[in-house]
Amino acid sequence: MQFGFTYHRPASVIELCELLNRYGAKCKILAGGTDLIVDIRAGLKKYDYIVDIKNIPELNELSFSKQKGLSIGAAVTCSQLIEDSTAQKKYHLLCECAETIASYPLRNRATIVGNIVNASPCADTAPGLLCLDAQVLIKSSSGEKTIALKDFFEGVKKVKLAPNEFVSKIIVPPASAEAKGAYMKLKRIKGHDLSLVSVAMAVIKKNIIRVAIASAAPTPVILPDFSKNTKVDEIINVALKTVKPIDDIRSSKDYRLHMIGVYIKRLYEQLIK
Amino acid sequence: MKTITFTVNGQKYTREVEEHKTLLRFLREDISLTGTKEGCGAGECGACTVLLNSKPVNACLVLAVEIDGKEVITIEGIAQDGKLSPLQEAFERHHAIQCGFCTPGMIISAHSLLQRNPNPKREDIQEAIEGNFCRCTGYLQIIEAIEDAAEQLKPKKSKKR
Numbered sequence: 001m002q003f004g005f006t007y008h009r010p011a012s013v014i015e016l017c018e019l020l021n022r023y024g025a026k027c028k029i030l031a032g033g034t035d036l037i038v039d040i041r042a043g044l045k046k047y048d049y050i051v052d053i054k055n056i057p058e059l060n061e062l063s064f065s066k067q068k069g070l071s072i073g074a075a076v077t078c079s080q081l082i083e084d085s086t087a088q089k090k091y092h093l094l095c096e097c098a099e100t101i102a103s104y105p106l107r108n109r110a111t112i113v114g115n116i117v118n119a120s121p122c123a124d125t126a127p128g129l130l131c132l133d134a135q136v137l138i139k140s141s142s143g144e145k146t147i148a149l150k151d152f153f154e155g156v157k158k159v160k161l162a163p164n165e166f167v168s169k170i171i172v173p174p175a176s177a178e179a180k181g182a183y184m185k186l187k188r189i190k191g192h193d194l195s196l197v198s199v200a201m202a203v204i205k206k207n208i209i210r211v212a213i214a215s216a217a218p219t220p221v222i223l224p225d226f227s228k229n230t231k232v233d234e235i236i237n238v239a240l241k242t243v244k245p246i247d248d249i250r251s252s253k254d255y256r257l258h259m260i261g262v263y264i265k266r267l268y269e270q271l272i273k
Numbered sequence: 274m275k276t277i278t279f280t281v282n283g284q285k286y287t288r289e290v291e292e293h294k295t296l297l298r299f300l301r302e303d304i305s306l307t308g309t310k311e312g313c314g315a316g317e318c319g320a321c322t323v324l325l326n327s328k329p330v331n332a333c334l335v336l337a338v339e340i341d342g343k344e345v346i347t348i349e350g351i352a353q354d355g356k357l358s359p360l361q362e363a364f365e366r367h368h369a370i371q372c373g374f375c376t377p378g379m380i381i382s383a384h385s386l387l388q389r390n391p392n393p394k395r396e397d398i399q400e401a402i403e404g405n406f407c408r409c410t411g412y413l414q415i416i417e418a419i420e421d422a423a424e425q426l427k428p429k430k431s432k433k434r
Contacts, residue, residue, distance in 0.1 A: 007292040103404025
């Protein structure tokens with residue numbers, strides 16, 4: 001490891017808030033560590049304090065209720081979500097996204113909230129969560145607030161989160177339960193890889209089409225809602241005007257744009273036609 | 274330094290550990306279990322796969338302090354009483370090993386698969402070892418070895434060779 005740090009493992013949210021107030025930007029929350037440890041090891045990030053949240057019971061909760069929808073605590077791993085039969089039944093699209101993340105050993109550590117807070121443009125759960133209108137519950141010692149996931153992303157690896165705040169959970173509302181949906185992810189190899197571009201589509205309440213796209217802009221993006229009668233070409237037009245893909249080591253901009261059209265067409269055929 | 278208590282391959286330990294040390298380096302340097310290998314050190318290659326509370330994880334991305342109160346199984350814990358497991362024997366039989374560097378992680382991932390799913394289809398095997406890179410033999414012998422081991426481990430004596 002490039003740098004040393006002091007490790008804390010609070011047992012409650014109160015203790016966690018105290019640590020965040022005391023150390024602010026000098027500390028970083030550790031959940032799965034599948035992004036954080038890589039960055040620290042490579043010397044890209046340096047923190048004096050690492051705060052492990054896995055010992056806080058309420059952050060390990062994964063629950064569903066008809067009134068509140070699906071609640072995913074900050075320490076809930078991808079595998080926990082995927083293996084949850086209620087999540088599979090009610091929010092299949094989200095589980096499908098989570099299943100495409102990395103490999104099984106990584107999914108046993110990586111968390112859903114971590115995937116969002118890390119705010120990579122290629123976060124696999126983001127398109128699913130955006131289509132399902134997910135909300136982010138942010139807590140600090142001075143209280144809590146809920147913001148829509150689409151307003152939480154600020155840029156590449158940047159989210160709206162003050163140093164004394166943390167994401168306590170993600171809430172996927174009951175209105176999105178049992179939405180029909182699917183996720184398509186373009187990779188360089190069949191095995192585990194980051195997406196070159198990916199698209200999720202959901203049909204909400206049987207009459208709204210939602211499309212979200214990752215790896216095609218500084219943040220994952222959601223398109224405005226479409227009515228069920230919208231023609232596929234119109235959706236593709238809006239998508240191509242909304243995204244801002246770049247050329248990089250994984251793919252060219254043109255290929256990304258092309259595949260967005262292909263995936264929207266395929267998803268439309270599968271879900272709507 | 275933090276003091277942690279944990280179990281590795283059934284043996285209980287209490288040790289002092291530097292807080293920034295990974296589980297991988299801790300196993301190799303402090304517990305002298307060098308079967309677990311370091312490949313990429315970034316969660317890509319799976320050479321460092323171990324079981325943490327029965328689930329495969331990349332030991333290079335786990336801090337040693339995080340295993341406090343937990344149970345770890347490494348490749349050294351797969352053979353019992355000096356006898357290779359049926360899975361390890363199948364790897365030998367199928368020449369699913371060349372340089373051997375990926376083998377410990379590969380065995381751990383396959384061992385975990387067979388515990389979760391005693392009758393894996395070929396796709397299940399491919400998915401289970403998706404996070405384990407082999408750079409010499411290719412994957413075919415490895416997949417065949419795992420299929421064979423699954424067959425050997427079935428309760429009925431229907432041996433397929």
